[in-house]
Amino acid sequence: MAPNPYLLAADNPDALLSLLREDSSLASGQDEHGYSLVHAAASYNHLDLLRSLIREFKVPVDLKDEDGETALFVVETVDAARVLVEELGLDAKIQNEEGQTAGEKIEAEADWPAVAEYLLGLEGASSAANGAPNGTSSTTVGMELPPVPEGLQVTVGTMNGAETEAQQPDPELRRRIEELAAREDFQTPEGQAELRRLVEEAIGGESFGEERSVRPRQD
Incomplete structure:
Protein backbone atom coordinates (compact mmCIF):
# COMPACT_ATOMS: atom_id res chain seq x y z
CA MET A 1 0.00 0.00 0.00
CA ALA A 2 1.28 3.47 -0.88
CA PRO A 3 2.40 5.52 2.11
CA ASN A 4 0.09 8.24 3.38
CA PRO A 5 1.81 11.58 2.64
CA TYR A 6 0.05 13.29 5.54
CA LEU A 7 1.38 10.75 8.02
CA LEU A 8 4.84 11.17 6.55
CA ALA A 9 4.50 14.96 6.90
CA ALA A 10 3.92 14.42 10.60
CA ASP A 11 6.44 11.67 11.34
CA ASN A 12 8.99 11.38 8.56
CA PRO A 13 9.48 14.54 6.47
CA ASP A 14 12.61 13.16 4.76
CA ALA A 15 10.67 10.15 3.51
CA LEU A 16 7.92 12.47 2.30
CA LEU A 17 10.42 14.52 0.29
CA SER A 18 11.69 11.34 -1.35
CA LEU A 19 8.11 10.38 -2.21
CA LEU A 20 7.36 13.82 -3.65
CA ARG A 21 10.44 13.67 -5.83
CA GLU A 22 9.06 10.46 -7.30
CA ASP A 23 5.58 11.91 -7.73
CA SER A 24 5.53 15.71 -7.48
CA SER A 25 1.77 15.84 -8.14
CA LEU A 26 1.24 14.83 -4.50
CA ALA A 27 2.80 18.07 -3.25
CA SER A 28 -0.21 20.31 -3.85
CA GLY A 29 -2.86 17.74 -2.92
CA GLN A 30 -5.55 18.46 -0.31
CA ASP A 31 -7.77 16.12 1.66
CA GLU A 32 -11.58 16.34 1.76
CA HIS A 33 -11.35 19.26 4.19
CA GLY A 34 -8.78 21.20 2.17
CA TYR A 35 -5.96 20.30 4.55
CA SER A 36 -2.68 20.27 2.65
CA LEU A 37 0.90 19.16 3.15
CA VAL A 38 1.79 22.84 3.61
CA HIS A 39 -0.63 22.97 6.55
CA ALA A 40 0.85 19.75 7.93
CA ALA A 41 4.47 20.86 7.60
CA ALA A 42 3.70 24.18 9.28
CA SER A 43 1.71 22.55 12.07
CA TYR A 44 4.40 19.97 12.87
CA ASN A 45 7.16 22.59 12.57
CA HIS A 46 8.99 20.72 9.79
CA LEU A 47 10.53 23.88 8.38
CA ASP A 48 12.79 22.36 5.72
CA LEU A 49 9.84 20.40 4.37
CA LEU A 50 7.79 23.60 4.40
CA ARG A 51 10.44 25.47 2.43
CA SER A 52 10.76 22.61 -0.08
CA LEU A 53 7.02 22.43 -0.69
CA ILE A 54 6.91 26.11 -1.61
CA ARG A 55 10.24 26.58 -3.34
CA GLU A 56 10.97 23.22 -4.94
CA PHE A 57 7.48 21.91 -5.62
CA LYS A 58 5.86 25.33 -6.23
CA VAL A 59 2.89 24.78 -3.92
CA PRO A 60 1.07 28.11 -3.33
CA VAL A 61 2.04 29.35 0.12
CA ASP A 62 -1.46 30.80 0.60
CA LEU A 63 -3.26 27.49 -0.06
CA LYS A 64 -6.49 27.49 1.99
CA ASP A 65 -8.57 24.75 3.57
CA GLU A 66 -12.37 24.54 3.59
CA ASP A 67 -12.53 27.23 6.30
CA GLY A 68 -10.49 29.66 4.23
CA GLU A 69 -7.47 29.20 6.48
CA THR A 70 -3.87 29.17 5.33
CA ALA A 71 -1.07 27.23 7.00
CA LEU A 72 -0.47 30.25 9.24
CA PHE A 73 -3.66 29.38 11.15
CA VAL A 74 -2.23 26.04 12.31
CA VAL A 75 1.32 26.98 13.32
CA GLU A 76 2.35 26.22 16.88
CA THR A 77 5.75 27.94 16.96
CA VAL A 78 7.00 31.41 16.19
CA ASP A 79 9.72 29.85 14.03
CA ALA A 80 7.14 28.31 11.70
CA ALA A 81 5.22 31.58 11.54
CA ARG A 82 8.42 33.48 10.70
CA VAL A 83 9.30 31.07 7.89
CA LEU A 84 5.84 31.41 6.36
CA VAL A 85 5.70 35.19 6.59
CA GLU A 86 9.28 36.43 6.40
CA GLU A 87 10.84 33.80 4.14
CA LEU A 88 7.98 32.51 2.02
CA GLY A 89 5.91 35.69 1.78
CA LEU A 90 2.58 34.58 3.25
CA ASP A 91 0.32 37.53 4.07
CA ALA A 92 -0.46 37.54 7.81
CA LYS A 93 -3.60 39.64 7.20
CA ILE A 94 -5.47 36.94 5.24
CA GLN A 95 -8.80 36.25 6.93
CA ASN A 96 -10.70 32.99 7.26
CA GLU A 97 -14.40 32.49 6.54
CA GLU A 98 -15.25 33.99 9.95
CA GLY A 99 -13.32 37.17 9.25
CA GLN A 100 -10.41 36.36 11.57
CA THR A 101 -6.74 36.65 10.79
CA ALA A 102 -4.43 33.88 11.96
CA GLY A 103 -3.22 36.06 14.81
CA GLU A 104 -6.75 36.81 15.96
CA LYS A 105 -7.83 33.17 15.86
CA ILE A 106 -4.73 31.89 17.66
CA GLU A 107 -5.12 34.61 20.29
CA ALA A 108 -8.79 33.65 20.83
CA GLU A 109 -7.90 29.97 21.24
CA ALA A 110 -5.12 30.91 23.71
CA ASP A 111 -3.03 27.83 22.96
CA TRP A 112 0.07 29.51 21.52
CA PRO A 113 0.34 33.02 23.02
CA ALA A 114 3.84 33.68 21.65
CA VAL A 115 2.63 32.94 18.12
CA ALA A 116 -0.40 35.19 18.59
CA GLU A 117 1.78 38.00 19.90
CA TYR A 118 4.14 37.72 16.92
CA LEU A 119 1.36 37.67 14.32
CA LEU A 120 -0.66 40.47 15.90
CA GLY A 121 2.52 42.52 16.07
CA LEU A 122 2.92 42.10 12.32
CA GLU A 123 -0.65 43.19 11.74
CA GLY A 124 -0.17 46.24 13.94
CA ALA A 125 3.02 47.24 12.13
CA SER A 126 1.28 46.86 8.79
CA SER A 127 -1.66 48.99 9.93
CA ALA A 128 0.66 51.70 11.21
CA ALA A 129 2.51 51.77 7.91
CA ASN A 130 -0.78 52.16 6.05
CA GLY A 131 -1.90 54.96 8.36
CA ALA A 132 -4.90 53.18 9.90
CA PRO A 133 -6.19 49.73 10.91
CA ASN A 134 -7.24 47.38 8.12
CA GLY A 135 -5.77 49.63 5.48
CA THR A 136 -8.44 52.37 5.83
CA SER A 137 -7.45 55.90 5.01
CA SER A 138 -6.71 58.37 7.77
Missing part, protein backbone atom coordinates in the same frame (compact mmCIF):
# COMPACT_ATOMS: atom_id res chain seq x y z
CA THR A 139 -5.13 61.73 8.38
CA THR A 140 -2.21 62.11 10.72
CA VAL A 141 -4.13 64.40 13.07
CA GLY A 142 -4.06 62.86 16.52
CA MET A 143 -1.50 60.26 15.53
CA GLU A 144 0.59 59.13 18.48
CA LEU A 145 4.19 60.20 18.11
CA PRO A 146 7.00 57.68 18.69
CA PRO A 147 8.71 57.49 22.09
CA VAL A 148 11.56 59.81 22.89
CA PRO A 149 14.90 58.07 22.24
CA GLU A 150 16.85 56.79 25.22
CA GLY A 151 19.10 59.44 26.69
CA LEU A 152 16.80 62.41 25.98
CA GLN A 153 14.57 63.98 28.63
CA VAL A 154 11.36 65.93 28.11
CA THR A 155 9.96 68.28 30.74
CA VAL A 156 6.22 68.94 30.63
CA GLY A 157 4.90 72.19 32.05
CA THR A 158 2.22 74.81 31.51
CA MET A 159 2.46 77.79 29.17
CA ASN A 160 0.43 80.92 28.85
CA GLY A 161 -1.37 81.77 25.61
CA ALA A 162 1.51 83.74 24.09
CA GLU A 163 4.04 81.01 24.85
CA THR A 164 1.73 78.36 23.45
CA GLU A 165 1.29 80.23 20.21
CA ALA A 166 5.01 80.88 19.89
CA GLN A 167 6.00 77.28 20.59
CA GLN A 168 3.58 75.32 18.43
CA PRO A 169 5.26 72.15 17.04
CA ASP A 170 6.90 72.70 13.70
CA PRO A 171 4.54 70.95 11.22
CA GLU A 172 7.48 69.95 9.03
CA LEU A 173 9.23 68.35 12.03
CA ARG A 174 6.03 66.51 12.94
CA ARG A 175 5.65 65.27 9.38
CA ARG A 176 9.23 64.00 9.26
CA ILE A 177 8.94 62.20 12.62
CA GLU A 178 5.68 60.54 11.55
CA GLU A 179 7.24 59.41 8.27
CA LEU A 180 10.22 58.03 10.18
CA ALA A 181 7.92 56.18 12.62
CA ALA A 182 6.19 54.46 9.71
CA ARG A 183 9.43 53.12 8.24
CA GLU A 184 10.26 49.44 8.64
CA ASP A 185 13.68 50.30 10.06
CA PHE A 186 12.30 52.64 12.75
CA GLN A 187 13.18 50.31 15.66
CA THR A 188 16.69 49.65 14.36
CA PRO A 189 19.69 51.56 15.74
CA GLU A 190 19.83 53.54 12.50
CA GLY A 191 16.17 54.53 12.73
CA GLN A 192 16.49 55.54 16.38
CA ALA A 193 19.60 57.56 15.57
CA GLU A 194 17.68 59.41 12.88
CA LEU A 195 14.85 60.14 15.34
CA ARG A 196 17.36 61.36 17.91
CA ARG A 197 18.90 63.67 15.31
CA LEU A 198 15.48 65.14 14.46
CA VAL A 199 14.66 65.76 18.12
CA GLU A 200 18.07 67.31 18.77
CA GLU A 201 17.61 69.60 15.78
CA ALA A 202 14.22 70.67 17.12
CA ILE A 203 15.68 71.37 20.57
CA GLY A 204 18.47 73.32 18.93
CA GLY A 205 15.94 75.51 17.16
CA GLU A 206 16.81 74.69 13.56
CA SER A 207 14.28 75.59 10.89
CA PHE A 208 12.69 72.80 8.91
CA GLY A 209 11.38 74.99 6.10
CA GLU A 210 12.44 74.97 2.48
CA GLU A 211 15.55 77.05 3.21
CA ARG A 212 16.98 74.54 5.72
CA SER A 213 20.59 73.63 4.99
CA VAL A 214 21.23 69.96 4.27
CA ARG A 215 24.96 70.17 5.03
CA PRO A 216 26.25 68.18 8.05
CA ARG A 217 26.34 70.20 11.23
CA GLN A 218 29.86 71.27 12.20
CA ASP A 219 30.63 70.83 15.90
Whole structure:
Protein backbone atom coordinates (compact mmCIF):
# COMPACT_ATOMS: atom_id res chain seq x y z
CA MET A 1 0.00 0.00 0.00
CA ALA A 2 1.28 3.47 -0.88
CA PRO A 3 2.40 5.52 2.11
CA ASN A 4 0.09 8.24 3.38
CA PRO A 5 1.81 11.58 2.64
CA TYR A 6 0.05 13.29 5.54
CA LEU A 7 1.38 10.75 8.02
CA LEU A 8 4.84 11.17 6.55
CA ALA A 9 4.50 14.96 6.90
CA ALA A 10 3.92 14.42 10.60
CA ASP A 11 6.44 11.67 11.34
CA ASN A 12 8.99 11.38 8.56
CA PRO A 13 9.48 14.54 6.47
CA ASP A 14 12.61 13.16 4.76
CA ALA A 15 10.67 10.15 3.51
CA LEU A 16 7.92 12.47 2.30
CA LEU A 17 10.42 14.52 0.29
CA SER A 18 11.69 11.34 -1.35
CA LEU A 19 8.11 10.38 -2.21
CA LEU A 20 7.36 13.82 -3.65
CA ARG A 21 10.44 13.67 -5.83
CA GLU A 22 9.06 10.46 -7.30
CA ASP A 23 5.58 11.91 -7.73
CA SER A 24 5.53 15.71 -7.48
CA SER A 25 1.77 15.84 -8.14
CA LEU A 26 1.24 14.83 -4.50
CA ALA A 27 2.80 18.07 -3.25
CA SER A 28 -0.21 20.31 -3.85
CA GLY A 29 -2.86 17.74 -2.92
CA GLN A 30 -5.55 18.46 -0.31
CA ASP A 31 -7.77 16.12 1.66
CA GLU A 32 -11.58 16.34 1.76
CA HIS A 33 -11.35 19.26 4.19
CA GLY A 34 -8.78 21.20 2.17
CA TYR A 35 -5.96 20.30 4.55
CA SER A 36 -2.68 20.27 2.65
CA LEU A 37 0.90 19.16 3.15
CA VAL A 38 1.79 22.84 3.61
CA HIS A 39 -0.63 22.97 6.55
CA ALA A 40 0.85 19.75 7.93
CA ALA A 41 4.47 20.86 7.60
CA ALA A 42 3.70 24.18 9.28
CA SER A 43 1.71 22.55 12.07
CA TYR A 44 4.40 19.97 12.87
CA ASN A 45 7.16 22.59 12.57
CA HIS A 46 8.99 20.72 9.79
CA LEU A 47 10.53 23.88 8.38
CA ASP A 48 12.79 22.36 5.72
CA LEU A 49 9.84 20.40 4.37
CA LEU A 50 7.79 23.60 4.40
CA ARG A 51 10.44 25.47 2.43
CA SER A 52 10.76 22.61 -0.08
CA LEU A 53 7.02 22.43 -0.69
CA ILE A 54 6.91 26.11 -1.61
CA ARG A 55 10.24 26.58 -3.34
CA GLU A 56 10.97 23.22 -4.94
CA PHE A 57 7.48 21.91 -5.62
CA LYS A 58 5.86 25.33 -6.23
CA VAL A 59 2.89 24.78 -3.92
CA PRO A 60 1.07 28.11 -3.33
CA VAL A 61 2.04 29.35 0.12
CA ASP A 62 -1.46 30.80 0.60
CA LEU A 63 -3.26 27.49 -0.06
CA LYS A 64 -6.49 27.49 1.99
CA ASP A 65 -8.57 24.75 3.57
CA GLU A 66 -12.37 24.54 3.59
CA ASP A 67 -12.53 27.23 6.30
CA GLY A 68 -10.49 29.66 4.23
CA GLU A 69 -7.47 29.20 6.48
CA THR A 70 -3.87 29.17 5.33
CA ALA A 71 -1.07 27.23 7.00
CA LEU A 72 -0.47 30.25 9.24
CA PHE A 73 -3.66 29.38 11.15
CA VAL A 74 -2.23 26.04 12.31
CA VAL A 75 1.32 26.98 13.32
CA GLU A 76 2.35 26.22 16.88
CA THR A 77 5.75 27.94 16.96
CA VAL A 78 7.00 31.41 16.19
CA ASP A 79 9.72 29.85 14.03
CA ALA A 80 7.14 28.31 11.70
CA ALA A 81 5.22 31.58 11.54
CA ARG A 82 8.42 33.48 10.70
CA VAL A 83 9.30 31.07 7.89
CA LEU A 84 5.84 31.41 6.36
CA VAL A 85 5.70 35.19 6.59
CA GLU A 86 9.28 36.43 6.40
CA GLU A 87 10.84 33.80 4.14
CA LEU A 88 7.98 32.51 2.02
CA GLY A 89 5.91 35.69 1.78
CA LEU A 90 2.58 34.58 3.25
CA ASP A 91 0.32 37.53 4.07
CA ALA A 92 -0.46 37.54 7.81
CA LYS A 93 -3.60 39.64 7.20
CA ILE A 94 -5.47 36.94 5.24
CA GLN A 95 -8.80 36.25 6.93
CA ASN A 96 -10.70 32.99 7.26
CA GLU A 97 -14.40 32.49 6.54
CA GLU A 98 -15.25 33.99 9.95
CA GLY A 99 -13.32 37.17 9.25
CA GLN A 100 -10.41 36.36 11.57
CA THR A 101 -6.74 36.65 10.79
CA ALA A 102 -4.43 33.88 11.96
CA GLY A 103 -3.22 36.06 14.81
CA GLU A 104 -6.75 36.81 15.96
CA LYS A 105 -7.83 33.17 15.86
CA ILE A 106 -4.73 31.89 17.66
CA GLU A 107 -5.12 34.61 20.29
CA ALA A 108 -8.79 33.65 20.83
CA GLU A 109 -7.90 29.97 21.24
CA ALA A 110 -5.12 30.91 23.71
CA ASP A 111 -3.03 27.83 22.96
CA TRP A 112 0.07 29.51 21.52
CA PRO A 113 0.34 33.02 23.02
CA ALA A 114 3.84 33.68 21.65
CA VAL A 115 2.63 32.94 18.12
CA ALA A 116 -0.40 35.19 18.59
CA GLU A 117 1.78 38.00 19.90
CA TYR A 118 4.14 37.72 16.92
CA LEU A 119 1.36 37.67 14.32
CA LEU A 120 -0.66 40.47 15.90
CA GLY A 121 2.52 42.52 16.07
CA LEU A 122 2.92 42.10 12.32
CA GLU A 123 -0.65 43.19 11.74
CA GLY A 124 -0.17 46.24 13.94
CA ALA A 125 3.02 47.24 12.13
CA SER A 126 1.28 46.86 8.79
CA SER A 127 -1.66 48.99 9.93
CA ALA A 128 0.66 51.70 11.21
CA ALA A 129 2.51 51.77 7.91
CA ASN A 130 -0.78 52.16 6.05
CA GLY A 131 -1.90 54.96 8.36
CA ALA A 132 -4.90 53.18 9.90
CA PRO A 133 -6.19 49.73 10.91
CA ASN A 134 -7.24 47.38 8.12
CA GLY A 135 -5.77 49.63 5.48
CA THR A 136 -8.44 52.37 5.83
CA SER A 137 -7.45 55.90 5.01
CA SER A 138 -6.71 58.37 7.77
CA THR A 139 -5.13 61.73 8.38
CA THR A 140 -2.21 62.11 10.72
CA VAL A 141 -4.13 64.40 13.07
CA GLY A 142 -4.06 62.86 16.52
CA MET A 143 -1.50 60.26 15.53
CA GLU A 144 0.59 59.13 18.48
CA LEU A 145 4.19 60.20 18.11
CA PRO A 146 7.00 57.68 18.69
CA PRO A 147 8.71 57.49 22.09
CA VAL A 148 11.56 59.81 22.89
CA PRO A 149 14.90 58.07 22.24
CA GLU A 150 16.85 56.79 25.22
CA GLY A 151 19.10 59.44 26.69
CA LEU A 152 16.80 62.41 25.98
CA GLN A 153 14.57 63.98 28.63
CA VAL A 154 11.36 65.93 28.11
CA THR A 155 9.96 68.28 30.74
CA VAL A 156 6.22 68.94 30.63
CA GLY A 157 4.90 72.19 32.05
CA THR A 158 2.22 74.81 31.51
CA MET A 159 2.46 77.79 29.17
CA ASN A 160 0.43 80.92 28.85
CA GLY A 161 -1.37 81.77 25.61
CA ALA A 162 1.51 83.74 24.09
CA GLU A 163 4.04 81.01 24.85
CA THR A 164 1.73 78.36 23.45
CA GLU A 165 1.29 80.23 20.21
CA ALA A 166 5.01 80.88 19.89
CA GLN A 167 6.00 77.28 20.59
CA GLN A 168 3.58 75.32 18.43
CA PRO A 169 5.26 72.15 17.04
CA ASP A 170 6.90 72.70 13.70
CA PRO A 171 4.54 70.95 11.22
CA GLU A 172 7.48 69.95 9.03
CA LEU A 173 9.23 68.35 12.03
CA ARG A 174 6.03 66.51 12.94
CA ARG A 175 5.65 65.27 9.38
CA ARG A 176 9.23 64.00 9.26
CA ILE A 177 8.94 62.20 12.62
CA GLU A 178 5.68 60.54 11.55
CA GLU A 179 7.24 59.41 8.27
CA LEU A 180 10.22 58.03 10.18
CA ALA A 181 7.92 56.18 12.62
CA ALA A 182 6.19 54.46 9.71
CA ARG A 183 9.43 53.12 8.24
CA GLU A 184 10.26 49.44 8.64
CA ASP A 185 13.68 50.30 10.06
CA PHE A 186 12.30 52.64 12.75
CA GLN A 187 13.18 50.31 15.66
CA THR A 188 16.69 49.65 14.36
CA PRO A 189 19.69 51.56 15.74
CA GLU A 190 19.83 53.54 12.50
CA GLY A 191 16.17 54.53 12.73
CA GLN A 192 16.49 55.54 16.38
CA ALA A 193 19.60 57.56 15.57
CA GLU A 194 17.68 59.41 12.88
CA LEU A 195 14.85 60.14 15.34
CA ARG A 196 17.36 61.36 17.91
CA ARG A 197 18.90 63.67 15.31
CA LEU A 198 15.48 65.14 14.46
CA VAL A 199 14.66 65.76 18.12
CA GLU A 200 18.07 67.31 18.77
CA GLU A 201 17.61 69.60 15.78
CA ALA A 202 14.22 70.67 17.12
CA ILE A 203 15.68 71.37 20.57
CA GLY A 204 18.47 73.32 18.93
CA GLY A 205 15.94 75.51 17.16
CA GLU A 206 16.81 74.69 13.56
CA SER A 207 14.28 75.59 10.89
CA PHE A 208 12.69 72.80 8.91
CA GLY A 209 11.38 74.99 6.10
CA GLU A 210 12.44 74.97 2.48
CA GLU A 211 15.55 77.05 3.21
CA ARG A 212 16.98 74.54 5.72
CA SER A 213 20.59 73.63 4.99
CA VAL A 214 21.23 69.96 4.27
CA ARG A 215 24.96 70.17 5.03
CA PRO A 216 26.25 68.18 8.05
CA ARG A 217 26.34 70.20 11.23
CA GLN A 218 29.86 71.27 12.20
CA ASP A 219 30.63 70.83 15.90
